[in-house]
Amino acid sequence: MSEAHILIVEDEESYRDTLKYLLSREGFTVSTADTGTRGVEVFEREGADLVLLDLMLPGMSGTEVFRTIRERSDVPIIMVTAKDEQVDKIIGLELGADDYVTKPYSGRELVARVRSVLRRSAAAYDALSDEPERVTVAGITIDPERLTIVRDGETTSLPPKEFGLLLLLAQNAGRVLPRQMIIDRVWGADYYGDTKTLDVHIKRLRARIEANPHKPQLIQTVRGVGYTLEPPA
Known part of the structure; x- marks a missing residue:
């Protein structure tokens, strides 16, 4: 984990330099x-294992950067902002951010959160790798080895x-x-972010596999409980 590559997208030089120093000292590649525009360019050119993304950026906003990266990758993203208003937290978490940090923050806390998110991401990938058998349900064949x-x-x-969600639902x-069971299995038992991120990923998954995502026939919401995948009769 110490060799993980972190991309910092931050317009304030003091914060950007401090974050780079702290994370480099911990052994991360930074x-x-x-x-925002340069952040997307760097991500497309170099990739990253985790993105620290400031919400308030000049020009291309953090929200736009988040959506652009999400169209290309499921890389963990921690949103960072100077504001501590509930509306900003809602925006960050409803986008599907893996965590949310407000300025000022302690360096020790931020490094701990980075490690925690990377741990959850690695655990989720390992869990998928442990399921080599294909699953077919509702005319969809799910291949855990290729994430296809x-x-x-x-x-x-x-x-x-998204693959982990579909595989878990298909297996059950x-x-x-x-x-909470879904979050524990897909995000890891130590996930402490907002549960709305689950709804965001379900919405994305429905857009991929449902004929009409607004009237889903496969992935059903059970109000107050969770979700189920109901194969057609």
């Missing part, structure tokens, strides 16, 4: 960008967390899975 699904002869790659087709 790249930086001072604008095959439907109507078409192969589609999924980001790890017809059963209602409680929200």
Whole structure:
């Protein structure tokens, strides 16, 4: 984990330099960008194992950067902002951020959060790797080795967390899975972020596999409990 690559997208030089120093001292490889546009360019060129993303950026906002990266990758993202207003926390977490930190923050706390998010991400990937057998449900073949699904002869790659959600639901087709159980299995038992991120990932998954995501036929919400994958009769 110490060799993980961290991308910092932060327009304030003092914060950016401090973060780079702290994380480099901990053994991480660190790249930086001072604008949202440059952040996307660096991510597309170099990739990253985790992104520290300031919400308030000039030009291309942190929200836009988040959505752009999410279209390409399921890389863990920690949102960072100077504001401590509830609306900003809601924005960050409803986007599907893995964690949320407000300025000023302690260096020790931030490093601990980075390590925790990376640990959860690695655990989720390992959990998928431990399931080598393909699963077929509702005409969808799920391949854990390749993180792909095959439907109507078409192969589609999924980001790890969306894939983990689909695999878990498919392995338990017809059963209602409680929200907390899903979070524990896909995000890890030590996940302490907002549970709304689960709803965000379910929404993305429905957009990929449902004929009409607004009227889902496969992934059903059980109000007050969780979700279930109901194969067509």
